[in-house]
Amino acid sequence: MSNHIEDFISAYVDNELSEEERQQVEDHLENCLQCRAILSNVMDIKSQIFAAFHSIEVPETIENDVLQAIGFGNSANTSKQRYWLFVPLFTPLLFIAITFVLMGSFVLKIGSVMMKVVFNLIYALGSILGSDPYTIIGLIGFSMLLIISSSVSLNHLLKTKAIEGDSI
Amino acid sequence: MDQELNKLISKAKTGEKEAFALLVKRYKESVFRYAYGMLADRMEAEDVSQEAFIKAYYSLAKLENIYAFSSWLTRIVSNLCYDRIQKRKKETVVSGELIKTHIANNNIEQAHLHMTIEETMNKLSPEHREAIILRDVEGYSYDEIAGMINIPLGTVKSRISSARLMLRKEMNREMED
Numbered sequence: 001m002s003n004h005i006e007d008f009i010s011a012y013v014d015n016e017l018s019e020e021e022r023q024q025v026e027d028h029l030e031n032c033l034q035c036r037a038i039l040s041n042v043m044d045i046k047s048q049i050f051a052a053f054h055s056i057e058v059p060e061t062i063e064n065d066v067l068q069a070i071g072f073g074n075s076a077n078t079s080k081q082r083y084w085l086f087v088p089l090f091t092p093l094l095f096i097a098i099t100f101v102l103m104g105s106f107v108l109k110i111g112s113v114m115m116k117v118v119f120n121l122i123y124a125l126g127s128i129l130g131s132d133p134y135t136i137i138g139l140i141g142f143s144m145l146l147i148i149s150s151s152v153s154l155n156h157l158l159k160t161k162a163i164e165g166d167s168i
Numbered sequence: 169m170d171q172e173l174n175k176l177i178s179k180a181k182t183g184e185k186e187a188f189a190l191l192v193k194r195y196k197e198s199v200f201r202y203a204y205g206m207l208a209d210r211m212e213a214e215d216v217s218q219e220a221f222i223k224a225y226y227s228l229a230k231l232e233n234i235y236a237f238s239s240w241l242t243r244i245v246s247n248l249c250y251d252r253i254q255k256r257k258k259e260t261v262v263s264g265e266l267i268k269t270h271i272a273n274n275n276i277e278q279a280h281l282h283m284t285i286e287e288t289m290n291k292l293s294p295e296h297r298e299a300i301i302l303r304d305v306e307g308y309s310y311d312e313i314a315g316m317i318n319i320p321l322g323t324v325k326s327r328i329s330s331a332r333l334m335l336r337k338e339m340n341r342e343m344e345d
Contacts, residue, residue, distance in 0.1 A: 010329035014303065016310045041336045046304050049289070049335075052282035053305040058200045059214050066192050066221040072185040 004032065009039050013046060177234040180225075188228070192221050195238070198306055199245050205301040206249035208290050216252060220245040239316040242306075246298065246317065253294050288338040296331035303328050 005028045011017050012025045029036055100107065129136055179187035199220055203213035223244055231240055289297055302308045314321045
């Protein structure tokens with residue numbers, strides 16, 4: 001540290017000098033304008049470097065990409081997806097259960113009335129059909145006619161579709 | 169705070185992904201800043217940061233001293249950066265990159281100053297740049313830096329000193345131009 005203290009200024013700024021060295025630097029700085037200028041510059045540069053690098057925006061993608069690469073979140077996602085599958089399954093069941101709990105007796109009553117009506121209708125239809133054998137033959141004939149005509153029209157429809165498809 | 173961090177590192181060491189995710193969140197900025205300071209390229213810095221974390225995840229089990237986690241992580245990034253520098257050799261810095269990086273900065277004068285700083289930083293050797301980043305950007309002590317990059321304390325001191333004097337010279341030249 002004979003003449004100037006250039007080489008010590010940096011460590012002085014960082015507080016990395018021994019007590020003795022620090023004292024020597026301070027003594028020199030008191031009388032040396034040139035070294036004081038260097039000290040001021042070094043301090044400025046230090047703070048400017050800090051500010052410049054801390055103003056850099058860090059890409060958001062780093063975190064996500066790393067976590068994806070190590071397989072973090074995948075297992076959580078799949079288990080979540082699995083749970084979501086149960087939602088459409090359980091919702092109607094839950095709805096039915098709630099409906100039954102809330103208005104079970106009413107639903108049961110309506111059910112029994114409906115059953116009676118259906119039973120009576122079937123009974124009535126049976127007796128009507130039994131009383132006149134011509135009605136049964138007529139009905140069978142009519143249904144046969146319906147089946148044949150529908151199959152013919154279906155066949156015709158499919159053929160025209162195929163022709164259209166070919167032309168395209 | 170530190171105790172919490174050590175707990176987190178221990179958990180991550182046993183393979184707990186949640187703990188490692190928190191470590192990534194905590195260290196991503198310093199890792200990216202370091203990589204960007206060394207490579208001066210956002211894309212490359214991003215790549216290296218991701219690579220470093222992935223490498224860290226798979227070798228964390230081998231880390232003996234959890235207290236040395238941050239310097240261990242820095243060493244991983246440092247090695248990756250030196251590999252890249254070796255690969256591409258010396259390429260000129262695209263200043264457009266710097267403009268993009270600081271475009272978000274509303275203060276134009278300050279943005280310009282930051283660009284000048286980064287440009288002058290890129291004129292330093294990777295070793296000098298590394299010393300400045302570790303000291304001025306990340307705030308490590310000379311002793312920590314010596315341990316981190318495995319060089320004697322005296323070398324750290326002289327590297328930082330000469331890097332700053334070189335930066336000063338370059339900055340003064342820039343100001344004169």
